[in-house]
Amino acid sequence: MRGKPESNDQASLYEVHGIRRNSQILRAFLQALLITIVLLLITFTLYQGWRERLVEKGRQAGRTELLGIRKNLFLLMGNQEMFTALFGQRLEESLAAGFDVSLAEVSSYLDYLEQIHPSFAFATIARENVVVDTYPKQGLHEVGFDLRALAQYEDHIGYTLQVQQVTLDGPLDAGDDTSYLVSRYALHDNNGVWGLLTLHFNFRQILLEAGVEDVREGYTLFFTFVHGSDEQHFDWGEAATTKEEAVVMDLSYSLLQWRMQIAPQGSWIEFSIPLLLYGIVGSFVSLGVGVFVYLNQIKFQTIKTRSRTDSLTGLLNRREFEKLLHQTCKEEQAFAVALIDIDNFKEINDTYGHLNGDKALLSLVESLKKHIRMSDGIARFGGDEFIILFHECTNAEFCRRLFQAIRHTRVELEGIQVEVVISMGVALSEEGRQMDALIETADRRLYRAKLEGKGRICTTG
Numbered sequence: 001m002r003g004k005p006e007s008n009d010q011a012s013l014y015e016v017h018g019i020r021r022n023s024q025i026l027r028a029f030l031q032a033l034l035i036t037i038v039l040l041l042i043t044f045t046l047y048q049g050w051r052e053r054l055v056e057k058g059r060q061a062g063r064t065e066l067l068g069i070r071k072n073l074f075l076l077m078g079n080q081e082m083f084t085a086l087f088g089q090r091l092e093e094s095l096a097a098g099f100d101v102s103l104a105e106v107s108s109y110l111d112y113l114e115q116i117h118p119s120f121a122f123a124t125i126a127r128e129n130v131v132v133d134t135y136p137k138q139g140l141h142e143v144g145f146d147l148r149a150l151a152q153y154e155d156h157i158g159y160t161l162q163v164q165q166v167t168l169d170g171p172l173d174a175g176d177d178t179s180y181l182v183s184r185y186a187l188h189d190n191n192g193v194w195g196l197l198t199l200h201f202n203f204r205q206i207l208l209e210a211g212v213e214d215v216r217e218g219y220t221l222f223f224t225f226v227h228g229s230d231e232q233h234f235d236w237g238e239a240a241t242t243k244e245e246a247v248v249m250d251l252s253y254s255l256l257q258w259r260m261q262i263a264p265q266g267s268w269i270e271f272s273i274p275l276l277l278y279g280i281v282g283s284f285v286s287l288g289v290g291v292f293v294y295l296n297q298i299k300f301q302t303i304k305t306r307s308r309t310d311s312l313t314g315l316l317n318r319r320e321f322e323k324l325l326h327q328t329c330k331e332e333q334a335f336a337v338a339l340i341d342i343d344n345f346k347e348i349n350d351t352y353g354h355l356n357g358d359k360a361l362l363s364l365v366e367s368l369k370k371h372i373r374m375s376d377g378i379a380r381f382g383g384d385e386f387i388i389l390f391h392e393c394t395n396a397e398f399c400r401r402l403f404q405a406i407r408h409t410r411v412e413l414e415g416i417q418v419e420v421v422i423s424m425g426v427a428l429s430e431e432g433r434q435m436d437a438l439i440e441t442a443d444r445r446l447y448r449a450k451l452e453g454k455g456r457i458c459t460t461g
Contacts, residue, residue: 028297036290043282050275058268062247065215066262070251072210076119077253080183080201081166083113088166088185088197091125095189101125103135110135119205121180125187127195129157147196156255160184161193168254171203171225171236179203179236207236215262222246222261237261310380312358313365318387321379322435325389329433336393336428338402339442340368343421343454345384348413356413360420363411371405387442396459399426403457423449424457 087109091101103110103123114120125133131145147157152169160167164186171179180200187195203225212221222237246263269275308320316324328335342348342364349357361384368378368386377389390398409420425446427438449458 025298028294031297032290032294035293036286039286039289040283043279043286047275047279047282050278051269054270054272054275055268058264058270059247062219062262062264062268063249065219066247066249066260069210069212069215069260070249073206073251074253076117076206076209077168077181077256079117080181080199081168081254083109084183084185084197084199085166087123087199088187091197092188095187095194101187102133107135113199117201117209119181119201119203119209121200121202123200124198125195126198129153129196132195157184157196159255161186161196164188164193166254168256170201170256181206204236218265220246220263220265222263224259224261225256313362313380315365315386316377316379318379318381321377321381321387321389324377325438326435328389328391329429329435329438333392334394334429336390336396336399336426337438337442338388338390338399338427339381339425339439339446340386340388340422341424341446341450342384343423343450344419348418348420352413352418359413360411360418364406364409364420364422367406367409371402387439393428394430396426396428399424399459400457407455407457421455423455425449426457426459428459
């Protein structure tokens with residue numbers, strides 16, 4: 001048999017129930033927390049899905065704007081290519097007739113072009129790579145300028161002369177903070193290539209004609225223009241600084257390689273009250289469900305605990321103790337059952353009242369909890385009776401030592417120290433393993449102890 005444990009180092013089964021209660025509260029909290037987190041994740045996932053759809057809707061609107069600009073640019077470049085070809089063919093008619101050609105022959109056409117397209121800047125005719133005529137007289141390159149001095153001569157001007165068709169190139173930086181889109185046409189006479197007709201269009205004005213100013217009201221536009229295969233490039237606009245990914249669209253036409261980028265000045269999403277309300281309401285609903293689950297779990301555990309314990313002392317009730325004893329009877333270990341009764345409880349109730357009687361009961365309970373072991377079980381058996389199950393108890397000596405420690409308990413009632421005296425009856429498992437028989441034996445011995453006088457223990461008979 002184990003020796004008598006130190007009272008300060010041992011916890012009673014009542015304390016174990018307290019620990020279990022705290023564990024149940026923690027488990028209820030963790031369960032509610034898990035449900036709340038899952039609901040918040042679902043809410044966040046749906047919120048993000050909704051938000052991404054709104055972002056994609058905004059990005060699609062951005063693509064539509066870029067498509068509109070791209071369409072307008074194609075139309076403008078097609079017109080420029082057409083005008084260059086028409087003017088070139090008109091000049092070639094003069095060459096075929098043996099006349100000297102100059103831009104004066106097509107000045108009326110150029111005047112008309114300038115009227116319908118504000119982006120048109122000037123035109124040049126070059127022969128043997130040297131500019132021989134300009135319209136109007138002031139322009140990017142004055143008469144006598146050698147085209148071979150241009151960085152893009154080999155890849156662009158030379159290419160135009162080689163393929164002998166209209167080509168578009170640009171933007172070309174004029175060095176005066178002005179950039180041009182250039183349309184070229186190789187002029188032919190009866191002997192082959194005679195010269196080169198070039199029309200210059202102000203690039204910024206082209207973008208205005210394409211409608212970029214209308215789009216820039218709500219967006220940030222950024223264009224990168226590359227001169228064919230050259231590493232030289234020209235940037236226009238403001239690079240997007242938003243964290244949202246910009247919509248990018250490429251444009252290829254003749255020798256042109258352009259990249260267009262559009263991004264919102266703020267966000268792809270306009271302020272959405274339904275989305276905001278969903279996020280707020282969804283979060284509160286998730287938290288509310290979590291709190292509801294927690295409170296219901298606590299309520300359930302409270303009801304479950306009350307069904308197992310005595311409402312006054314918090315000890316096991318008779319039904320739960322009998323379950324515990326019934327299970328112990330099936331095991332092979334030795335044990336003892338002790339039934340305790342307060343000898344002077346009626347006197348305390350009559351003298352000090354029932355509330356003080358309850359106080360005396362609780363004082364005895366505290367004394368019992370200090371002296372029994374963690375493995376032992378204790379219950380209120382009814383009224384002022386308590387029953388204890390001592391596990392691994394092979395003889396009554398341990399019960400006697402416990403009885404001596406708790407036989408007299410003092411409690412202050414209305415300023416007076418009152419002694420609570422108990423009697424105890426003990427039944428050992430070696431006398432039989434029938435639950436009802438053991439309880440009946442302990443009850444009989446308790447009755448005998450009370451007959452012999454107050455504050456006694458009986459382990460035989």
